[in-house]
Every structure is written in structure tokens, then in C-alpha cells.
Amino acid sequence: MRFFLLVCLVPLIASKAANRSPCNPNELDCGENSCFPMFYEGNNGSKCFASCPVTCNEGEMHCPGVQDPVTGCMNPDTCIPGSAGMCTSFCPITCGPEETMCPGKIDETSGCAMDPGHCVPVGTEC
Structure with missing residues (x-):
């Protein structure tokens, strides 16, 4: 019985010590x-x-x-x-509570975004 406990507990104690x-x-x-x-x-x-x-x-x-x-x-x-395919990626834009997000310009040839967009005050046109 002691041998069984020793065999079971030693690996458990060793793994706990290694994960400290x-x-x-x-x-x-x-x-x-x-x-x-x-x-x-x-x-x-x-x-x-x-x-x-x-x-x-x-x-x-x-x-x-x-x-x-x-x-x-x-x-x-x-x-x-x-990148996303052949398009460069941009970090997401997060606007404040009093702002609206305007999308970035798109390159007509490649279809890729040229900039990440920008924030404008609510009520302002993009």
C-alpha cells in the first residue's frame, strides 16, 4: 500500500513543483x-x-x-x-463615443484598402 501511494504521489508532487x-x-x-x-x-x-x-x-x-x-x-x-491576400492589413480603428468611423480609401485597381480609415465627429460627413 505504501509503495502504491509513493508511486502515485511522487509524480503529482513533482509536476506541481515544476508548474510553480x-x-x-x-x-x-x-x-x-x-x-x-x-x-x-x-x-x-x-x-x-x-x-x-x-x-x-x-x-x-x-x-x-x-x-x-x-x-x-x-x-x-x-x-x-x-496581409490579406495581396492587400496590406491595417490595425482596426476604434472611434470614441462621439465619433463616427469613416472607411479607408480603396484602390480601384487592386480592390485593396489604401489606409485604415479615420474617425470624425458625429454628424460630420466622411
């Missing part, structure tokens, strides 16, 4: 001994959740997260494909 994070309970474990605070303060005392830095793969484009205008919290950065 170097981070404190209030920190994000972002790998490679990188720890970041899990929360930060936004606007008017808002509690914001942090995110780990993003590393994009080859052929991908890094797009920065957008700040929420009400809470002041940042959305996480993302990676998008660097």
Missing part, C-alpha cells in the same frame, strides 16, 4: 520569469485588468490596445495577419 510560478498571487505570470501587476487604477478609481505583452509571429502585425474612454483601462494588444 515565480510571480506573486497579485501578479500575472507572462512567462520567462516575467511578472506584471494584475490590476492597475484607471479613471475615477476604476479597477483595470492588466494583460501580458504580446509578441507577434512572423507575418503578423502588432496592433496596440485601445484605451476605454470611460474607465481609462487599456484593452490588450493583438496580432493580426500582416
Whole structure:
């Protein structure tokens, strides 16, 4: 019986020890001994959740997260494909609550977007 318990428990204990994070309970474990605070303060005392830095793969484009205008919290950065077929990609545009998104210009020959678009005040023509 003791042998059975020993055979079962040793691998379990070893796997738990191998998966220990170097981070404190209030920190994000972002790998490679990188720890970041899990929360930060936004606007008017808002509690914001942090995110780990993003590393994009080859052929991908890094797009920065957008700040929420009400809470002041940042959305996480993302990676998008660097191209869509023969067209170049653009990071998404996020307009504020008092703005309207105007689409980017399209190249008539290729059908590809030439720019990501832009934001204008509500009621303004694109």
C-alpha cells in the first residue's frame, strides 16, 4: 500500500513543483520569469485588468490596445495577419463615443484598402 501511494504521489508532487510560478498571487505570470501587476487604477478609481505583452509571429502585425474612454483601462494588444491576400492589413480603428468611423480609401485597381480609415465627429460627413 505504501509503495502504491509513493508511486502515485511522487509524480503529482513533482509536476506541481515544476508548474510553480515565480510571480506573486497579485501578479500575472507572462512567462520567462516575467511578472506584471494584475490590476492597475484607471479613471475615477476604476479597477483595470492588466494583460501580458504580446509578441507577434512572423507575418503578423502588432496592433496596440485601445484605451476605454470611460474607465481609462487599456484593452490588450493583438496580432493580426500582416496581409490579406495581396492587400496590406491595417490595425482596426476604434472611434470614441462621439465619433463616427469613416472607411479607408480603396484602390480601384487592386480592390485593396489604401489606409485604415479615420474617425470624425458625429454628424460630420466622411
